[in-house]
Amino acid sequence: xxxALPASLLLVGAGKMGGAMLDGWLKIGLPPxxxxxxxxxxxxxxxxxxxxGLTLNPALADLAPQAVLVLAVKPQMLDExxxxxxxLIGADSVILSILAGKTITDIKERLPAARAIxxxxxxxxxxxxxxxxxxxxxxxxxxxxxxxxQALLSGVGSVEWLDDESLIDAVTAISGxxxxxxxxxxxxxxxxxxxxxxxxxxxxxxxRATVSGAGELLHQSDLAAxxxxxxxxxxxxxxxxxxxxxxxxxxxxPLILRTAQAAKRRAAELSG
Ligand SMILES: NC(=O)C1=CN([C@@H]2O[C@H](COP(=O)(O)OP(=O)(O)OC[C@H]3O[C@@H](n4cnc5c(N)ncnc54)[C@H](OP(=O)(O)O)[C@@H]3O)[C@@H](O)[C@H]2O)C=CC1
Ligand SMILES: O=C(O)[C@@H]1CCC=N1
Numbered sequence: 001x002x003x004a005l006p007a008s009l010l011l012v013g014a015g016k017m018g019g020a021m022l023d024g025w026l027k028i029g030l031p032p033x034x035x036x037x038x039x040x041x042x043x044x045x046x047x048x049x050x051x052x053g054l055t056l057n058p059a060l061a062d063l064a065p066q067a068v069l070v071l072a073v074k075p076q077m078l079d080e081x082x083x084x085x086x087x088l089i090g091a092d093s094v095i096l097s098i099l100a101g102k103t104i105t106d107i108k109e110r111l112p113a114a115r116a117i118x119x120x121x122x123x124x125x126x127x128x129x130x131x132x133x134x135x136x137x138x139x140x141x142x143x144x145x146x147x148x149x150q151a152l153l154s155g156v157g158s159v160e161w162l163d164d165e166s167l168i169d170a171v172t173a174i175s176g177x178x179x180x181x182x183x184x185x186x187x188x189x190x191x192x193x194x195x196x197x198x199x200x201x202x203x204x205x206x207x208r209a210t211v212s213g214a215g216e217l218l219h220q221s222d223l224a225a226x227x228x229x230x231x232x233x234x235x236x237x238x239x240x241x242x243x244x245x246x247x248x249x250x251x252x253x254p255l256i257l258r259t260a261q262a263a264k265r266r267a268a269e270l271s272g
Pocket of ligand 2: 100172176177
């Protein structure tokens with residue numbers, strides 16, 4: 001069954017992530033005329049969409065209740081953004097929050113009219129339809145409302161529904177923030193290449209193509225990441241020598257664990 005995209009969608013905060021999801025939704029056919037965006041300093045891209053029928057920064061008093069309200073401001077801005085939104089929530093509205101750390105209870109406290117909330121944690125590749133989102137629904141969410149959220153989230157990548165909201169902070173630490181870890185790996189590879197004597201621009205191109213090529217192979221292959229790693233590793237060769245360092249007891253695994261733990265701790269601090 002194909003679920004229709006929402007009849008009206010209000011995006012509150014069209015920054016890096018809200019803008020990325022909006023790009024994805026436009027690509028799957030959500031008409032600009034159904035979209036309203038609130039953002040104090042809209043990007044030129046957002047201004048251009050306004051020329052194509054998207055409603056940008058209208059007087060909120062003139063706006064009817066919305067089928068979907070997407071909360072995409074920084075968590076620290078929720079208190080400032082929320083008061084003007086409550087009257088835009090109708091009996092059937094779905095609140096889709098992507099705010100790191102903010103719980104369903106935190107959102108209900110700010111938006112007393114909200115009955116149906118989806119707390120989701122997407123990631124930046126949503127802008128090219130290759131995101132991954134984990135989501136949890138509030139107690140008042142109907143099946144039809146969950147299908148509507150699924151239609152939006154699956155339009156920008158894959159979706160994992162969770163029953164336990166407390167897992168969302170771990171999701172944030174792995175897949176929400178994760179693209180930054182991967183981009184940093186590309187930076188580190190380029191820097192290592194430069195240190196080994198490669199011209200800086202060549203090192204950047206090699207690192208970028210290596211990370212994106214390996215990511216694409218992982219995407220297209222049915223093989224586990226470990227098997228793909230083994231396929232690069234010739235016995236007694238260069239990769240084996242490299243992995244002795246990377247996979248040592250004090251290598252990448254404990255570093256990534258500490259990295260993710262720091263992100264999860266910060267998510268917990270942002271709640272409330
Ligand atoms: N970036 C990512 O990869 C991910 C982000 N998230 C979540 O998405 C949310 C947004 O993050 P991100 O896109 O990185 O941050 P950004 O700062 O890029 O985006 C937030 C946007 O909201 C705008 N804004 C500020 N105040 C208001 C307001 N009162 N009403 C409407 N808009 C407002 C900001 O404008 P201005 O810049 O002028 O202040 C900005 O354009 C966060 O809650 C984050 O946890 C979730 C998953 C991944
Ligand atoms: O850095 C952040 O707080 C957000 C949440 C996950 C990715 N970016």
